[in-house]
Amino acid sequence: MRFEGTARYVADKDLMVAVNAAIRLERPLLVKGEPGTGKTELARQVAGALDLELIEWHVKSTTRAQQGLYEYDAVSRLRDSQLGDERFNDIRNYIKRGKLWDAFASDKKVVLLIDEIDKADIEFPNDLLQELDRNEFFVYETGETIRAQNRPIVIITSNNEKELPDAFLRRCFFHYIRFPEAETLSQIVEVHYPGIKQRLVSAALSRFYEVREVPGLKKKPSTSEALDWIRLLVADDIEPEDLRADAKNALPKLHGALLKNEQDVHLFEKLAFMARRQG
Structure with missing residues (x-):
């Protein structure tokens, strides 16, 4: 067995x-x-x-x-x-x-x-x-x-x-x-959403790991939250290019699937404000 x-x-x-x-x-x-x-x-x-x-x-x-x-x-x-x-x-x-x-x-x-x-x-x-x-x-x-x-x-x-x-x-x-590395998480995404566009997966996971690595984050998004987020990206037909972070908007698209408390949302808003000032 x-x-x-x-x-x-x-x-x-x-x-x-x-x-x-x-x-x-x-x-x-x-x-x-x-x-x-x-x-x-x-x-x-x-x-x-x-x-x-x-x-x-x-x-x-x-x-x-x-x-x-x-x-x-x-x-x-x-x-x-x-x-x-x-x-x-x-x-x-x-x-x-x-x-x-x-x-x-x-x-x-x-x-x-x-x-x-x-x-x-x-x-x-x-x-x-x-x-x-x-x-x-x-x-x-x-x-x-x-x-x-x-x-x-x-x-x-x-x-x-x-x-x-x-x-x-x-x-x-x-x-x-352990939390899965990008390659393993990509396999998990493929299991749940067979045939999904790989360009979108690559861009989404790149943005996802950027979010997880932000210093001071109270709750890091999990595997299940990554799957929910990617499902929403597909449903809303989001382009991979639209997922890149910039000084104007540090919050990820549909961030409610990834950030689950107001402290983390405020953290990203603060980072965006600081980036705009420096820019």
């Missing part, structure tokens, strides 16, 4: 090595990188390439590790007992399975995505150590152990918003997705 990339996802050699190493070691693959570099999409493409079901667990700031295992609705059971509902007699009616339970209970190997783990509380990764390590957990309400029939391929993403515990990191295979 090897991942060799897909027609819809440009994966470099190091990334494919990381995925296959994690599969071989049967350890979670922890993927970090800038937002928009394809971390979440990687799990979907791995599942598609290996013809496996994908189970997605999107973590929020309020997510608790227990929710990935199961949740027991004691309030509903108490209410049903007061109303004389027959469901009360079976406690399993009040247990809601989580994403890890679904992955462990599957009769076939699956890909489990734990997306943006760094959004949750710092204790969240530690609370999953034993379950991910042993691929089993205990349900106290029913007295049963849920054990993985087939060890899932676990892919965990992080935007590096907070440091993860060392004990958790030791149990993972790690890969950092």
